[in-house]
Every structure is written in C-alpha cells, then in structure tokens.
Amino acid sequence: MVVNSVHWFRKGLRLHDNPALQEALNGADTVRCVYILDPWFAGAANVGINRWRFLLEALDDLDSSLKKLNSRLFVIRGQPTDVFPRLFKEWKVTRLTFEYDPEPYGKERDGAIIKMAQEFGVETIVRNSHTLYNLDRIIEMNNNSPPLTFKRFQTIVSRLELPRRPLLPVTLQQMDKCHIKIADNHDQLYSIPSLEELGFRTEGLPPAVWRGGESEALDRLNKHLDKKVWVANLEHPRVSTCSLYASPTGLSPYLRFGCLSCRVLYYNLRELYMKLRKRCSPPLSLFGQLLWREFFYTAATNNPNFDRMEGNPICVQIPWDQNPEALAKWAEGRTGFPWIDAIMTQLRQEGWIHHLARHAVACFLTRGDLWISWESGMKVFEELLLDADWSVNAGSWMWLSCSAFFQQFFHCYCPVGFGRRTDPSGDYIRRYIPILKDYPNRYIYEPWNAPETVQKAANCVVGVDYPKPMINHAEGSRLNIERMKQVYQQLSHYRGLSKSTDRTDLCQGLTQLGV
Amino acid sequence: MKRVKGAEEGSNSSTSKSPPESRKKVRKQVSEESEAVVPGESPDCEWARLPQELLLHIFQYLPLLDRAYASQVCRRWNQAFHMPELWRCFEFELNQPASSYLKATHPDLIKQIIKRHSNHLQYVSFKVDSSTESAEAACDILSQLVNCSLKTLGLISTARPSFMEVPKSHFISALTVVFVNSKSLSSLKIDDTPVDDPSLKVLVANNSDTLKLLKMSSCPHVSPAGILCVADQCHGLRELALNYHLLSDELLLALSSEKHVHLEHLRIDVVSENPGQHFHTIKKSSWDAMVRHSPKFNLVMYFFLYEEEFGPFFNEEIPVTHLYFGRSVSKEVLGRVGLHCPRLVELVVCANGLRPLDEELIRIAKHCTQLSAIGLGECEVSCSAFVEFVKMCGRRLSQLSIMEEVLIPDHKYSLDEIHWEVSKHLGRVWFPDMMPTW
Numbered sequence: 022m023v024v025n026s027v028h029w030f031r032k033g034l035r036l037h038d039n040p041a042l043q044e045a046l047n048g049a050d051t052v053r054c055v056y057i058l059d060p061w062f063a064g065a066a067n068v069g070i071n072r073w074r075f076l077l078e079a080l081d082d083l084d085s086s087l088k089k090l091n092s093r094l095f096v097i098r099g100q101p102t103d104v105f106p107r108l109f110k111e112w113k114v115t116r117l118t119f120e121y122d123p124e125p126y127g128k129e130r131d132g133a134i135i136k137m138a139q140e141f142g143v144e145t146i147v148r149n150s151h152t153l154y155n156l157d158r159i160i161e162m163n164n165n166s167p168p169l170t171f172k173r174f175q176t177i178v179s180r181l182e183l184p185r186r187p188l189l190p191v192t193l194q195q196m197d198k199c200h201i202k203i204a205d206n207h208d209q210l211y212s213i214p215s216l217e218e219l220g221f222r223t224e225g226l227p228p229a230v231w232r233g234g235e236s237e238a239l240d241r242l243n244k245h246l247d248k249k250v251w252v253a254n255l256e257h258p259r260v261s262t263c264s265l266y267a268s269p270t271g272l273s274p275y276l277r278f279g280c281l282s283c284r285v286l287y288y289n290l291r292e293l294y295m296k297l298r299k300r301c302s303p304p305l306s307l308f309g310q311l312l313w314r315e316f317f318y319t320a321a322t323n324n325p326n327f328d329r330m331e332g333n334p335i336c337v338q339i340p341w342d343q344n345p346e347a348l349a350k351w352a353e354g355r356t357g358f359p360w361i362d363a364i365m366t367q368l369r370q371e372g373w374i375h376h377l378a379r380h381a382v383a384c385f386l387t388r389g390d391l392w393i394s395w396e397s398g399m400k401v402f403e404e405l406l407l408d409a410d411w412s413v414n415a416g417s418w419m420w421l422s423c424s425a426f427f428q429q430f431f432h433c434y435c436p437v438g439f440g441r442r443t444d445p446s447g448d449y450i451r452r453y454i455p456i457l458k459d460y461p462n463r464y465i466y467e468p469w470n471a472p473e474t475v476q477k478a479a480n481c482v483v484g485v486d487y488p489k490p491m492i493n494h495a496e497g498s499r500l501n502i503e504r505m506k507q508v509y510q511q512l513s514h515y516r517g518l519s520k521s522t523d524r525t526d527l528c529q530g531l532t533q534l535g536v
Numbered sequence: 537m538k539r540v541k542g543a544e545e546g547s548n549s550s551t552s553k554s555p556p557e558s559r560k561k562v563r564k565q566v567s568e569e570s571e572a573v574v575p576g577e578s579p580d581c582e583w584a585r586l587p588q589e590l591l592l593h594i595f596q597y598l599p600l601l602d603r604a605y606a607s608q609v610c611r612r613w614n615q616a617f618h619m620p621e622l623w624r625c626f627e628f629e630l631n632q633p634a635s636s637y638l639k640a641t642h643p644d645l646i647k648q649i650i651k652r653h654s655n656h657l658q659y660v661s662f663k664v665d666s667s668t669e670s671a672e673a674a675c676d677i678l679s680q681l682v683n684c685s686l687k688t689l690g691l692i693s694t695a696r697p698s699f700m701e702v703p704k705s706h707f708i709s710a711l712t713v714v715f716v717n718s719k720s721l722s723s724l725k726i727d728d729t730p731v732d733d734p735s736l737k738v739l740v741a742n743n744s745d746t747l748k749l750l751k752m753s754s755c756p757h758v759s760p761a762g763i764l765c766v767a768d769q770c771h772g773l774r775e776l777a778l779n780y781h782l783l784s785d786e787l788l789l790a791l792s793s794e795k796h797v798h799l800e801h802l803r804i805d806v807v808s809e810n811p812g813q814h815f816h817t818i819k820k821s822s823w824d825a826m827v828r829h830s831p832k833f834n835l836v837m838y839f840f841l842y843e844e845e846f847g848p849f850f851n852e853e854i855p856v857t858h859l860y861f862g863r864s865v866s867k868e869v870l871g872r873v874g875l876h877c878p879r880l881v882e883l884v885v886c887a888n889g890l891r892p893l894d895e896e897l898i899r900i901a902k903h904c905t906q907l908s909a910i911g912l913g914e915c916e917v918s919c920s921a922f923v924e925f926v927k928m929c930g931r932r933l934s935q936l937s938i939m940e941e942v943l944i945p946d947h948k949y950s951l952d953e954i955h956w957e958v959s960k961h962l963g964r965v966w967f968p969d970m971m972p973t974w
Contacts, residue, residue, distance in 0.1 A: 172967050304952050313972045330637065340694035342666045343635045376973045392695050394637065417972045429937050429969055431860070431884045432913040438864045438887055439914060470811060495808055495840040498862055499754075502838075503727070504694060 024049040026116040030056045033120035034079045035235040038187035038282035040148035045118040052199040055095040069404040070221045071372035075233035080213045082234025090196040093203050095211040109141045121149040125325040153184040156319045167320045174316045175305050187284040230267045230371040238275035245270040265375050265449050273408035317416035328415035335425045341394035352401045357490035360440025363453040372407035384434045387422035390497040395422035430505040441466045456481050584610050591616040623653040628662045630673045636665035655683040661690035671698035675710035686718040690725040697728035704730045715739045723749040731755050733762030744769040751777040753805045760784045771795045777803035788822040792829035803836040811842045820852045827855045850876050858882040874899030881906050887914040894921030901928035909935035919949035926961045940968040
C-alpha cells in the first residue's frame with residue numbers, strides 16, 4: 022500500500038524534536054510539509070507586523086532547511102477545512118500528521134479536521150511536543166482540575182517522570198526515502214507570502230530585532246547556554262538596566278512558535294547544571310520560564326473561556342471601566358508617564374519587553390491606575406508581542422490584574438518609582454522616547470514635575486511636546502485599592518444582597534492567602 | 537407538578553397504546569412519587585400550599601433573579617416574593633453599557649421597588665460605574681426614598697468616582713431626603729462624594745442617636761469643623777473613615793470624651809495631591825487620650841505620599857494598628873515606624889527601594905510585638921535578615937506576604953532554602969509570592 026504523508030505545520034516550526042513529522046516519514050513513500058495561512062485573515066486578525074514578519078521568517082527558514090533535504094515547504098492559502106479536501110484528493114494523501122495543540126481553539130479545530138480526514142480515509146497521527154509534559158496527566162494528578170497555584174503545579178510536576186527526551190532532527194537519508202519531485206512552478210503555487218502581500222506597508226520598517234526561524238533559535242540556544250556558563254550562576258539574575266533591552270540569547274518567541282523545542286531547552290539546561298554543579302538533580306527553579314509556560318497551558322487547555330472574564334470560572338468578576346480613549350493612550354505609549362510609554366514603544370517597535378516591564382504596564386492598565394479590563398491589555402499584547410501564546414498571555418494578564426491565581430493586590434507598581442529603581446540612568450527612556458533625551462535623571466521619570474526652565478532647556482515642554490500625565494497616580498491607586506477590596510470582600514459573601522457594614526481590615530488581600 | 541400529573545396518567549392509562557419505554561418511565565415516576573408522598577395525603581398542588589413562612593425562608597436563599605422566576609409560578613409564590621422581609625436589603629446596580637461590563641438592575645424592577653417596597657427597605661447600597669448618568673440615576677432613586685427608614689446607606693463607585701461629577705446641589709438634596717426621613721441611620725458610606733458640612737449637619741440633626749459607622753474618605757467639600765460636629769453629637773459613633781486633612785486634635789478629643797462610646801475603628805487616608813504638600817501634626821496627647829478612652833480601637837492609616845512628605849509623621853509614638861504605604865517609603869521612615877508604633881498589627885509596604893530593609897525589619901520585629909501580618913512589595917531584604925525577622929516574630933505572624941524577587945540570597949541562605957527556614961519558624965508551610973516570568 023502506498024503511503025503518502027502530509028505533515029501539517031502550525032506551531033512546531035522546526036525539524037528537530039518533531040515526533041509528528043517523524044511519524045509522517047515513517048515508512049512513507051512521499052512526504053509533503055504544509056503550512057496553511059489565510060491572507061484575508063491577516064488584515065482582520067489581531068496580529069501586528071512584527072509577529073507576521075517573525076512567522077514568515079520562520080517559514081522561510083523551514084523552507085531553506087527542507088531544501089537542504091531535497092524537499093520544500095508547501096505554503097497554501099486558505100482555511101484548513103477548505104484546503105485539506107483538495108490536497109487529500111490531489112496528492113492522494115493517506116496519512117496526515119501534526120503536533121498536538123493543547124489550546125481549546127486548537128483542539129476544536131483539530132477535532133473537525135480529524136473527522137474530515139477519516140471521511141477521506143486518511144489516517145491521522147498526532148504527537149505531543151509543544152509542551153514538556155502531557156497536560157492531561159498533570160490535571161489528572163491534581164484531582165482532575167488544573168493547579169491554580171504555581172507552587173502546587175511545581176509539586177505535581179516534581180512527582181512526574183522527566184519529560185520525554187527530544188528526538189533528533191530529520192535527516193537527509195530519512196527524506197530520501199520519501200522523496201518527491203518538486204514542480205517547476207512550486208514557487209508560484211506554494212510560496213511564502215511577503216508582508217506586502219498580507220497588506221502591510223514596509224517602507225521605513227526597521228530591521229527585525231528578533232529574527233524568526235529554527236536556525237536562529239538553535240543558534241541562540243547555544244549562546245544562551247554559553248552565557249549561563251560564563252555567568253556561572255544558574256539562578257535568577259537580578260534585573261539590571263541592560264536586561265530591559267532585547268537580548269541576543271532570549272528564547273521566548275522561539276518557544277512560542279515552536280522554532281525551538283521546549284524539551285531541547287529543558288534537557289540542555291538540565292545537563293549543563295549537572296555538569297557544572299556535579300549534583301544529582303537540578304531544582305525546579307532552573308526551568309522557571311518553561312514551567313510558567315507549562316502552568317498556563319495546563320490551566321487553559323480545558324477552558325475555552327480562559328481569555329475572558331465573563332463565563333470564565335477561574336476569573337474574578339471585576340467591574341472594570343470601559344474607556345477606549347484611555348486604552349488607546351496606553352496602547353500607543355501616550356500616557357505621559359515616560360516609563361510606561363517607553364515600554365509600550367519598545368513593545369510596538371520590537372515585539373518583546375522584559376517581564377518586569379510587562380508587570381509595570383499591566384498593573385498600570387488594570388488594577389494599578391487605569392482600571393481597564395485585562396482583556397483589552399491582553400489583546401494589545403496579542404497583536405504586538407512575539408511570545409504571546411494564547412494561554413500564557415491570557416493567564417499572565419489575569420495573574421497581573423489579580424483576576425485569577427494571585428490575590429495580593431496590595432502589591433502595586435508605581436509608574437515613576439518602579440522605573441527609576443529599575444533603570445536609574447534613564448537611558449532606557451532616552452532610547453525609546455527620544456524627545457525626552459535631554460531631561461536630567463532627576464526629572465526624566467516625572468517630567469511634569471520639572472520646573473519650566475528645565476523643561477525649556479530640555480526642548481521638551483510637557484503638555485506641548487510630550488503629553489501630561491493622564492492620571493494622578495496617588496489618587497488612582499488609592500481608588501483602585503478600594504475597588505479591589507470591594508471585589509474581594511464580596512467574594513466571601515453571598516452574592517447579591519449584602520448588608521451594611523464591612524470592617525475594613527487592611528488590604529483584604531493580606532487576610533486571604535492565595536488559592 | 538409535572539411528575540404528579542404523570543403519575544396520574546400512568547395509573548389511569550395502563551391500557552393506553554404508549555410505547556414500552558414511556559410506559560416504563562411513567563411507571564418509574566409513579567413508584568418514585570409513591571415514595572415521596574406521605575400516605576393518605578392528596579398529591580395535588582403540594583408546592584402551592586407551603587406555608588408562607590417556609591416559602592420566605594426558602595426564598596431568602598435564592599438570588600434575586602431566581603426568586604423573580606419563582607414568583608411567576610403561581611399567586612401564592614408571587615405573594616411570597618413581595619413579602620416585606622425579602623425587601624429589607626437591596627443593592628441597586630447602575631451601569632451604562634458604554635462604560636461597564638456589568639449588567640444593571642432592570643429599570644422596571646427599580647420602579648417596582650420604589651412603588652411597592654420603599655417603606656420596607658432598610659439596608660440599601662448603590663453601586664455605580666464611571667459614568668455620570670449612573671450616579672445621577674442613583675440620586676434620582678435616593679430622592680424618591682421618602683417613606684424609607686434606612687438603617688444603612690452605601691454609595692459605592694466601582695470605577696472612577698462618578699458621584700463627584702453630579703451637580704453638587706442635586707446630590708446634596710437627594711442625600712438629604714434620606715437623612716431627614718430615615719431618622720435611624722446607623723451606617724453611612726459616602727466616600728468620594730460631594731457631601732458638605734451643611735448636609736452633615738442635617739445628618740447629625742436627625743440621626744445622632746443611631747449613627748454608628750461613617751465612611752467618608754475623599755470628600756473634598758467637608759471641613760474639619762464639619763466632621764467635628766458629627767463627633768460632638770453622635771456619641772454612638774464606632775467606626776469612622778476620613779482623610780487626614782479632616783483630622784484634628786479637637787476631633788480626637790471629642791471622640792474620647794466621656795459621653796462617647798468606645799471607638800472601634802478609625803481609618804485615615806493620607807493622600808498627597810502634588811509633591812511637597814504640607815501636612816499638619818497631631819499631638820501625642822490627643823492620641824494618648826484616644827487610647828485611654830478606647831484601648832482596643834483599630835487605627836488604620838493609608839499613606840499615598842511622596843517620600844519627602846513624611847516629615848511630620850512617626851516622630852512620636854502613635855497608636856496605629858494597621859499601616860499601609862501605597863507608594864515608596866524610605867528606609868528612614870520605616871526605621872521610625874519601628875520605634876514609634878508599638879500597637880502595630882499589620883504592615884504593608886508597596887515599595888521601598890534598592891537598599892535592604894534588614895535593620896528596619898529587625899527593629900519592627902523587636903518593638904512591634906503585636907505584629908501579625910506583613911506584606912512587602914517592591915523592596916529588598918537579605919535572606920538572613922528575613923529569617924531573623926520571622927524567627928523573632930514567630931508564630932504570631934499569621935500573614936506573611938513577600939515577593940520572591942524581593943529576597944536577596946546571601947552566604948547563609950539561598951532562595952530554595954529560605955522557604956524551609958521560614959516555614960519552620962512560622963509553624964506552617966510557607967512560600968514567597970511569585971509573578972510569572974516569561
């Protein structure tokens with residue numbers, strides 16, 4: 022029997038550690054690797070130019086790698102439900118493979134495709150390699166519900182076996198056995214679209230700070246590990262000014278798109294630790310970034326409402342304000358708070374910001390200052406942030422706005438003080454808000470407090486050249502602490518009719534430790 | 537009721553041509569029903585004949601919407617729905633779709649309540665969103681509560697304080713309706729509203745015997761004299777919340793006068809509008825008088841100041857029990873807190889800076905012997921000092937909240953080891969708080 026395989030790339034844009042792709046190759050007569058994208062969707066979807074560029078670069082990299090294996094990537098325009106029937110017929114497909122997508126939307130989409138494939142007599146093979154563990158197993162071990170505290174999650178994970186070892190990359194010998202002749206018009210039919218084709222304007226677009234693709238990812242991985250050795254400290258480095266800038270060893274966008282296998286990262290870290298420390302097993306804290314990602318994927322996998330407040334069983338219902346004007350100022354970096362504006366500018370320009378910067382802007386938008394829903398912030402991040410997985414993005418926003426997982430709402434980041442403490446030199450501000458570059462350090466985080474002479478000397482008058490602060494932070498945070506307390510006080514009451522007095526103990530958040 | 541009917545049909549139609557499955561179902565219903573029905577009693581209209589007191593009791597467990605559905609079932613249930621006892625408490629939710637995600641109380645329901653139940657209402661609150669429309673709607677309802685004898689009134693803004701946007705006279709006249717008509721107000725929450733001295737006088741003139749709780753933080757139109765009038769006349773006042781600019785020595789002395797009951801709870805917000813704001817001081821003797829008169833009272837203070845504005849504070853002993861620093865506070869001030877706050881029970885520090893708070897924490901552990909809750913935000917503390925602090929406080933620390941990133945590992949302890957040490961001294965499993973890193 023002839024086996025014609027199609028491997029469907031969605032995330033998992035790599036040839037290393039790709040069990041589903043290996044299944045496609047296994048005993049097959051032909052293998053074609055496809056990526057399906059809908060260019061009409063590009064304009065409508067909440068995806069900004071940096072994310073598209075990263076994806077297109079990743080596809081280009083895949084194509085180059087496949088070329089070296091005498092194959093190509095087939096990029097097909099359209100929707101999977103329309104595309105696959107065509108392909109199944111045209112290529113006489115008998116086997117379809119893809120990497121398991123644990124996100125609720127992905128599961129639904131894939132369910133429909135598997136059903137359709139059955140109708141065409143196509144065998145479907147799905148393999149899990151986007152997460153370290155089998156998420157259903159974690160849920161099972163926690164009495165059939167996802168852990169809602171990170172500590173609980175770590176406890177459960179520590180009882181599991183190690184993640185499955187990563188597989189080797191696809192080899193030329195493997196591909197040779199399933200060799201297909203690439204048509205002369207392949208580039209016309211199956212090429213990767215350009216940004217212009219997707220409707221983006223590219224004149225004046227600065228080069229990408231984060232280059233997409235598996236090759237770049239693996240290169241960065243090596244540098245990342247080298248850096249760890251050099252620093253000889255495998256623990257959490259304290260944040261310094263320089264960590265605010267995009268790091269050449271940063272890996273998060275590559276994990277999101279699957280250009281880098283999370284298991285490859287895991288095992289590399291593990292082996293490095295064991296070599297350096299000559300100890301038996303590394304602490305869980307070594308895998309911080311990976312485990313947070315896993316935590317949110319686990320929390321989200323069975324909750325299709327994970328990305329909204331209404332109808333989301335784990336999300337506290339908070340009476341956020343609807344204020345499109347304020348939201349726009351925040352999203353566009355026009356709040357009048359240089360620390361916030363610089364961060365949002367870096368995000369829009371480059372597609373990545375440090376996690377403490379994320380905390381600062383998320384707090385400012387939601388429970389700290391503007392009292393706007395975390396859903397709005399999440400959507401802005403979804404558009405601009407390269408490493409915004411659906412699960413991780415939604416989960417982090419809920420966490421930072423004290424809507425789920427985390428209840429210590431007293432902990433508020435000041436848009437002036439926090440910035441000043443993170444980068445006393447103010448250089449980060451000067452880099453991303455050049456109009457403020459001549460402000461002295463003393464006033465650069467709060468230019469509205471600078472005397473007129475200073476403002477004029479810096480050629481930047483607040484209210485004219487740079488916006489006035491959109492809110493009084495002291496007043497705003499005072500109000501918001503009260504609002505959060507109202508919400509949390511109501512949680513332990515019978516909902517609906519509440520009687521008179523509540524003893525206002527200091528910060529209800531303190532008198533209810535986490536979930 | 538359906539079941540009962542089914543049972544009757546089943547027993548009467550044993551010769552009917554219904555398919556086997558439905559006959560089985562009907563038979564099963566009959567046998568279930570015969571278990572439930574007390575032998576000898578007629579099976580029909582049981583539910584409608586429940587005594588009103590029972591209905592009332594059950595209805596009290598239902599949220600309003602479910603109760604409303606229940607009221608549509610039959611006349612008796614509808615009557616029960618309107619019993620006065622079910623209308624003692626009500627929370628009016630006033631939201632506009634353009635400014636809020638939450639649903640509002642239905643306007644028809646509001647009309648019904650005013651028409652049929654306004655004289656039953658005793659505990660009422662208004663939750664409004666950030667739009668002026670919502671606050672005005674609240675004022676309109678208030679103006680109509682002429683037959684009410686309210687015990688509790690709460691005006692709560694869930695986002696930006698929209699009561700401040702309502703024309704002052706409109707607000708005051710609406711509020712005054714309640715003050716004048718209730719005559720038995722016990723709790724009043726009017727934070728962030730344009731209430732003023734004259735309206736407080738009206739409040740006092742009509743409710744001085746009953747007023748126990750008054751929350752009026754951030755009411756910019758009230759003066760120290762206005763609040764003093766309340767303290768002088770309302771001798772039953774037990775809980776008071778206001779801003780620091782309204783606090784005076786006279787006020788504290790009035791609250792400590794012999795005629796006055798023991799105060800239980802005093803909350804003070806110290807908020808700076810602009811840097812360099814000046815704050816007056818309160819004499820130590822006034823605080824001492826308060827403590828003598830009400831030895832168990834809680835003094836809750838929220839500070840939202842710039843670092844350089846703390847000059848007037850913590851130079852002498854002050855009986856504060858719950859202390860919250862909403863912005864960055866210096867090491868030096870925290871050092872003074874350690875020396876001068878012997879009654880401290882809860883301490884929250886949002887932010888401090890990048891110099892470790894080691895000595896200050898140890899001093900607080902030593903002198904603040906009542907401290908049972910502490911929260912540290914964006915600060916720095918060395919692991920050793922933190923362990924020492926916890927050791928000194930011991931098991932009295934029922935709440936200990938610190939961000940993991942605050943702790944600085946040193947030669948004695950790493951981050952992984954610290955949670956064991958701390959758990960040991962606390963007598964329970966403890967972990968620092970975490971934030972996602974991705």
